[in-house]
Amino acid sequence: MPKVGMQLIRRRQLIDATLSAINEVGLHDATIAQIASRAGVSTGIISHYFRDKNGLLEATMRDITAHLRDAVVGRLRQVDPADVHARLSAIVEGNFDEGQTTSAVMKAWLAFWAASMHHPMLHRLQTISSRRLLSTLVAEFRKVMPQPQARVAGYGLSALIDGLWLRASLSGKPFNRVQAMAIAMVYIDNALSGTD
16 A cells, blocks of 8 residues: 555544544543554554644544534535525534534544643634634625624624534533524524515
């Protein structure tokens, strides 16, 4: 197998092993040795590809945020660019995609948010992710309302998405996508009322 192909396979194995370890024991208690063992590789491989546990968390979160971006963009491509309600719904649905609401991914997001407060590279990644969601929402609201209102509406929906997701992740129960979507739709309907 070519070297690049093997690197991609090992990278995927290590990201999956990181998610598994965080899901079972949490980021704090997940050791490089545990992750390497789960991936079936030596600890030296982790050092080679990621430097340390924070580098591995960064790679894991880049992978998760890439899947999130794909989930949102894929849904947006299926709706009319002029249908603001459908586009906002698609953005919310992408954020609540099955790939973002598994136990392992939700715990990884929580670990990432906590770690990002202490590590500059993780903080930058978290900031980019948050800004991307906010700017996408504001751009959609901007199609039907002035910039100041669009900014408030976008910020509110962004906070609601994060809040619904956070509440669900801390509950210890499976994410209720139907309920979360229904709550978000009430917000969207209210924010868009009177803009027709």
